[in-house]
Amino acid sequence: MSRRSLTLLKNLARNSNASSSCIQTRSVTYMPRPGDGSPRAVTLIPGDGIGPLVTNAVEQVMEAMHAPIYFEKYNVHGEMSRVPGEVMESIRKNKVCLKGGLKTPVGGGVSSLNVQLRKELDLFASLVNCFNLPGLPTRHENVDIVVIRENTEGEYAGLEHEVVPGVVESLKVVLSLKISFVIESFDFDVTRSLENSTRFVPGVVESVEVITKFCSERIAKYAFEYAYLNNRKKVTAVHKANIMKLADGLFLESCREVAKKYPGITYNEIIVDNCCMQLVAKPEQFDVMVTPNLYGNLVANTAAGIAGGTGVMPGGNVGADHAVFEQGASAGNVGKDKIVRENKANPVALLLSSAMMLRHLQFPSFADRLETAVKRVISEGNCRTKDLGGQSTTQQVVDAVIANLE
Amino acid sequence: MAKRSVSILTRLLTNPSSPFTAPTRSITYMPRPGDGAPRTVTLIPGDGIGPLVTGAVEQVFEAMHAPVHFERYEVRGHMRKVPEEVMESVKRNKVCLKGGLATPVGGGVSSLNMQLRKELDIFASLVNCINVPGLVTRHENVDIVVIRENTEGEYAGLEHEVVPGVVESLKVITKYCSERIARYAFEHAYLNNRKKVTAVHKANIMKLADGLFLESCREVAKAYPGITYNEIIVDNCCMQLVAKPEQFDVMVTPNLYGNLIANTAAGIAGGTGVMPGGNVGAEHAIFEQGASAGNVGNDKIVEQKKANPMALLLSSAMMLKHLQFPTFADRLEIAVKQVIQEGKWRTKDLGGDCTTQEVVDAVIKALD
Numbered sequence: 197m198s199r200r201s202l203t204l205l206k207n208l209a210r211n212s213n214a215s216s217s218c219i220q221t222r223s224v225t226y227m228p229r230p231g232d233g234s235p236r237a238v239t240l241i242p243g244d245g246i247g248p249l250v251t252n253a254v255e256q257v258m259e260a261m262h263a264p265i266y267f268e269k270y271n272v273h274g275e276m277s278r279v280p281g282e283v284m285e286s287i288r289k290n291k292v293c294l295k296g297g298l299k300t301p302v303g304g305g306v307s308s309l310n311v312q313l314r315k316e317l318d319l320f321a322s323l324v325n326c327f328n329l330p331g332l333p334t335r336h337e338n339v340d341i342v343v344i345r346e347n348t349e350g351e352y353a354g355l356e357h358e359v360v361p362g363v364v365e366s367l368k369v370v371l372s373l374k375i376s377f378v379i380e381s382f383d384f385d386v387t388r389s390l391e392n393s394t395r396f397v398p399g400v401v402e403s404v405e406v407i408t409k410f411c412s413e414r415i416a417k418y419a420f421e422y423a424y425l426n427n428r429k430k431v432t433a434v435h436k437a438n439i440m441k442l443a444d445g446l447f448l449e450s451c452r453e454v455a456k457k458y459p460g461i462t463y464n465e466i467i468v469d470n471c472c473m474q475l476v477a478k479p480e481q482f483d484v485m486v487t488p489n490l491y492g493n494l495v496a497n498t499a500a501g502i503a504g505g506t507g508v509m510p511g512g513n514v515g516a517d518h519a520v521f522e523q524g525a526s527a528g529n530v531g532k533d534k535i536v537r538e539n540k541a542n543p544v545a546l547l548l549s550s551a552m553m554l555r556h557l558q559f560p561s562f563a564d565r566l567e568t569a570v571k572r573v574i575s576e577g578n579c580r581t582k583d584l585g586g587q588s589t590t591q592q593v594v595d596a597v598i599a600n601l602e
Numbered sequence: 603m604a605k606r607s608v609s610i611l612t613r614l615l616t617n618p619s620s621p622f623t624a625p626t627r628s629i630t631y632m633p634r635p636g637d638g639a640p641r642t643v644t645l646i647p648g649d650g651i652g653p654l655v656t657g658a659v660e661q662v663f664e665a666m667h668a669p670v671h672f673e674r675y676e677v678r679g680h681m682r683k684v685p686e687e688v689m690e691s692v693k694r695n696k697v698c699l700k701g702g703l704a705t706p707v708g709g710g711v712s713s714l715n716m717q718l719r720k721e722l723d724i725f726a727s728l729v730n731c732i733n734v735p736g737l738v739t740r741h742e743n744v745d746i747v748v749i750r751e752n753t754e755g756e757y758a759g760l761e762h763e764v765v766p767g768v769v770e771s772l773k774v775i776t777k778y779c780s781e782r783i784a785r786y787a788f789e790h791a792y793l794n795n796r797k798k799v800t801a802v803h804k805a806n807i808m809k810l811a812d813g814l815f816l817e818s819c820r821e822v823a824k825a826y827p828g829i830t831y832n833e834i835i836v837d838n839c840c841m842q843l844v845a846k847p848e849q850f851d852v853m854v855t856p857n858l859y860g861n862l863i864a865n866t867a868a869g870i871a872g873g874t875g876v877m878p879g880g881n882v883g884a885e886h887a888i889f890e891q892g893a894s895a896g897n898v899g900n901d902k903i904v905e906q907k908k909a910n911p912m913a914l915l916l917s918s919a920m921m922l923k924h925l926q927f928p929t930f931a932d933r934l935e936i937a938v939k940q941v942i943q944e945g946k947w948r949t950k951d952l953g954g955d956c957t958t959q960e961v962v963d964a965v966i967k968a969l970d
Contacts, residue, residue, distance in 0.1 A: 226794060226923050227728050227880045227887070230782065233789035262828060264792075325630045414635070421638035424669075426631060426929045427970070460667060512632045519632070552630050560928065561794045567630075602795070 226560060233264055236557050239286045239293040240267035244274050246531035246541035247296020250523070253543035253594045254294065254550045260598040263554065263562045267294070272309065274299035274530075279309055284316060292557060293520040294550060297529030310526075314347045317518045320411060321418045322347045322492065324511035324524035326499035331575030332508070332584060338480040339503040344422060345492025346415040347513055349406045407443040407488065412450035418514075419451075419486035420458045430462040430483040431455070434471050434491050447488055468495070475499060493526065500525035507542030507583040508574070510549040512556075521553040522546070528583075535582075539589045542581040544570055547597065569600040631928060638669055641925050644691045644698040645672035649679050650898035651909035652701020655891070658911035658962045659699065659918045665966040668922065668930045672699070677714065679704035679898075684714055689721060697925060698888045699918060702897030712759055715894075719752045722886045725779065726786045727752045727860065729879035729892040731867035736943030737876070737952060743848040744871040749790060750860025751783040752881055757857045775811040775856065780818035786882075787819075787854035788826045798830040798851040799823070802839050802859050815856055836863070843867060861894065868893035875910030875951040876942070878917040880924075889921040890914070896951075903950075907957045910949040912938055915965065937968035 240255070242248040258265055268290065270283045287293045300308040313319070327340040416433075423431050433451040437444035448465060455463035466474065468491045474481065475498050487495055500509040511524025523529045523545040535541050547570050554563035573579055579596040580586025588596075645660075647653040663670055673695065675688045692698045705713040718724070727750040733742060760772040784801075791799050801819040805812035816833060823831035834842065836859045842849065843866050855863055868877040879892025891897045891913040903909050915938050922931035941947055947964040948954025 227882055227920055228790060228793050229882060229887070229924075230726070230786050230789070230884050233793050262792075321635070323632050418635050421635070422633060424667075425633050425638050425927065427933060510630050514632055514634060516635050519634070548630065552632050555631055555928075556634075558926070559793065560923075565795060 232558065235264040235266055236292070237290045238265055238267055238553070238557075239283065239290050240269045241272050241283065241293065241295035241298075242269065243272065243296030244299040244530050245297060245533075246536055247298075247529075249536065249539060249541045249590050250543045250546040251294065251296045253590055254546055256594050257547060257566065257597055257601075258550070261562055261565060261601055264559060265554075265557070272298060274309055275301060276309065279312055279316070287313075287317060287518060287520070291518050292553060293518070294546075294553060295520060295522045296546070297523065297526070297531075299530045313520065314513055317515055317520070318348065319513040319515040319518060319520055320346060320348050321415055321515070322496075322511065322513045323422070324496040324500060324509055326496070326503040326509050326524070328503055329508060329571060329574050331571075331577055332504050334502065334504050336476075336479050336502040339499070341479065341482045341499045341503070342422065342426075342428070342484045343492060343496040343499055344415065344419040344484060344486045345496060346411055346488050348489075349408060349411050350489030405443060405490075407446050409446060409450055412447045412488075413454065416451040416454040416486060419484055420454050420461060423461050423484045424458060428461070428484050430464070432471075432482055432485045433463070433465045434468050434485055434487040434495055435465060436468050436491070438467060444488070451486060471495060472498060476502060479503075497525045497527045500527075505542075505583050506545065507581065508544045508548070510545060510552050512549060512552055519553075519556055521549045521556075523549060539591065540582050540587075541590050542583050543590050543593055544574065544581075565601055566597075569597050569602075572600045573597050637926065640669040640671055641697070642695045643670055643672055643921070643925075644688065644695050645674045646677050646688065646698065646700035646703075647674065648677065648701030648898070649704040650702060650900075650904055652703075652898065654904070654907060654909045654958050655911045655914040656699065656701045658958055659914055661962050662915060662934065662965055662969075663918070666930055666933060666969055669927060670922070670925065677703060679714055680706060681714065684717055684721075692718075692722060692886060692888075696886050697921060698886070699914075699921060700888060700890045701914070702891065702894070702899075704898045716757060716759065718888065719881060722883055722888070723753065724881040724883035724886055724888055725751060725753050726783055726883070727864075727879065727881045728790070729864040729868060729877055731864070731871040731877050731892070733871050734876055734939060734942050736939075736945055737872045739870065739872050741844075741847050741870040744867070746847065746850045746867045746871070747790065747794075747796070747852045748860060748864040748867055749783065749787040749852060749854045750864060751779060751856050753857075754779050755857030773808075773811060773858075775814050777814055777818055780815045780856075781822065784819040784822040784854055787852055788822050788829060791829050791852045792826060796829070796852050798832070800839075800850055800853045801831070801833045802836050802853055802855040802863060803833060804836050804859070806835060812856070819854060839863065840866060844870060847871075865893045865895045868895075873910075873951050874913065875949065876912040876916070878913060878920050880917055880920055887921075887924055889917045889924075891917060907959065908950050908955075909958050910951050911958050911961055912942065933969055934965075937965050937970075940968045941965050 240251060242251045255267060268286050270286065272279055272283055298309045300310065322345040324343045326343065328334060328337060419431055433448060435444040435448055437448055479502055485495060497506060500506045503509065506523065506525040506527045509524035512519060512521040531541055548567065551563045551566040554566065573596045579588050579593050581588055581593060645656060647656045660672060673691050675691060677684055677688055703714045705715065729748045731748065732745045733739060754774045754776060756773045758772060758774045761769060763769050787799055801816060803812040803816050805816050847870055853863060865874060868874045871877065874891065874893040874895045877892035880887060880889040899909055915934065919931045919934040922934065941964045947956050947961050949956055949961060
C-alpha cells in the first residue's frame, strides 16, 4: 500500500509541477485611448526560401485574431541589386515592417539587401531575445539573454577593395570624432578615398571595418535603456579590444561612459572568444549583451542555438523612426530547398516576432494572446517542426496556434 | 518507503501552486530609442485620504525608479474652480493622477471632479471590477469593466428654480456623446478580447433620452459583429449584479447609472479600496481610485492613517501602461496582487488592521 501511495504521490508532485509551469495568461487592466483600435498598415516582405511560408503563417494567425493590422505586401528577392523604391516608400510611411529572410548571394559583389534596408532606414539596433521555452528541452537551462547588436557599421560596412593579388587585409579605421555631422561626411570621404585610392592593386583586397563613437554611443545607450525599461540587471559588452585596441577600444569607452549613467545596472566586459566559451558552458551568467556588428551576429546565433534554435527566437531591428521585425537570429532564415519543398519551416520565430510587433504598435492584448497560444503549442509538444524534434508541417503548427487562441 | 511518501506529501501540501508565482520573464518588448526618457505627470493629492494614498504611490514609484516625475498641485474641494496653473499643467503633461476631491453637499458649489472632466473633455470613465486572488468575497468570477459617460446626462449641472419651491434638473443626452462612449466601449472590448457589451438604460420610462443612448449603442454594435451586444434595464441590472455577476463583461452606461453600477460592481468584487480605474479623453487621461465611493474617506480613517492605497496603486499601474512603461506596470501589479494574496497586510476595509504605510512597505518589499 505504501508502494502505491508513493507512486501516486510522485504522480501528484509531477502534475502539480507541470501545472505550475503551464502558461499563465496575463490579465491586464488597460485603458486605451479613444481611437487606439483603428487598424494600422504594416509593410510585409515575404522574402526568399522559407520566407513566404512563414510570413503567410503570420498572415493567417493575424486574420484569425482579427488583429487591427493590414499588410501591404511587396515582393523583394535577394538577387535584386537594390530594394525597390516603392518598398522603401511604404516602410517610411508605415514605420513598421515584417519580413522573411532575403538571400544574399555569396561573393560576386552584390551587397546584401538586408544590410541595405537597415542602413537606409538607420535601424541601428538589432535585438534578439534568446530564452528557454517551457516544454522545449535543451542542453542548457535558465537561458534568458537579449543580444543587442549594432546594425549599421563595423565589419559589415561593405567597404572592400582589392589592393594586391591574393592578399586580403582587414583594416580598422578608427574615428574618434565628437561631432556627429563631421562623422557623417567623413564616412563618405572614407568610401570615396578608398574607391579612388592610388593604392588599388588587383589581387589584394582590403575590408575596412569602421567603428565610430557616434554609433557606439547610441547602441550602448539603447542597450542600457532597454535594460532599465525591462528590469534587467546586467549589461555585458562583448569585444576583442586586446587585439583591436583602437577600434573595439572606442566601442568599450562609449559603453563605459553610458554605464556611469545607470548605477543600478551592473556592467561588465568580456572578450568575444571567452564569451563564446562561457555561452556554451554557463549561459545563465548573461543577461543583456551589447556588441558591435560581427560579434553580435555570431553571439546571437550561438545564444539562439543553445536556447532552442533559431526557429523559435523572436527579434527585431529598431531605429529612431522605423522598426523591422523578422526571425530573431539570422541563421536559417532563408532555409534550404528541402524544407521549402516539404513545407516544414518553423513559423514560431516569426510568430513571436510579430507578437513583439503588435506590442510595438500598442496592441498589448493581441500580443499577449498570440504569445500565450504559441507557447502553449510548444509546451504541449505534439505539434513541432523538424528543428524542434517533431515532424509537423508549417500549416499544422499554424492550425494548432489558431486553435489555441482564446 | 512510507517515510518518503510523508515527506513528499508535506512538500506538496506546503507549496500550493499559487497563480502568482511571479513570472520571471513575461514579455519580449522592443522599446524605441528614447522610450526611457522620464515623463512628467500632474499630481493632485486632493482631500481627506487623498494625500495619504497619493503619498503611497510616490513612495512606490521612487522604490521602482520609475521614469515618472510628479508635478504636485494642491487643490481642495471647496475651491470655486480648479486653479489655472493646474489646468495648464494637466494640458501640458496630458496625464494626471489624483486623489478624491470632496464635493460639498448642496450649496451651489459645483464639483471640481466634474469640472476637470468637462474642461478636458474626458468623456469616458473606466472601472475594472475584478475579484482579486486571495481576497474572499461573497461573489466569485466577477470581471466587469464599467464604461461610463462622463460629461453629460444627469450630471450636466443644469438646475434652476422655476418657481419658489419648485426646482428642475435637466438631464441632457446627445447623439454625439452617446455615440462616442459606445464607440469607446466597443473598441475597448475589441482591444482587450472581451466578448460582450451590455448597455444599461431606463428607456422604458425615459423613452427619448435613454432611447437615443440605446440607438447609438446599437449602431456601433453593428460595426463589431464579433462582440455580443445586449441591453438591460438598470433596475434589473442592479439585481442581476448582486445575483449573478458572472453574466456581465463590459457595461456601457450614461452618467448616473454608471456611477451607481460602478460602485455596486466594485463593492461585490472586493470594495472600492482595490478597484483600479481612470478617465480618458481624446487627448488627456486622469487616473484615480476606480469607483468614487469613499475616495475621500471619513475623518477617522484620515486620523488613524488606515486608508487603502491598493486602488490608487493599481490605477497608477494602469497609468504606467498608458505612458508605455509596461514592465514597470507589470512589476507594480504583481507586487500589489502578491501582497493582497498573502493576506498579512490589509487595511480595515479588507478585514485587516494595518496602516497605509505598512501596506506600502509590504508592496515595496514585494517588488522584484
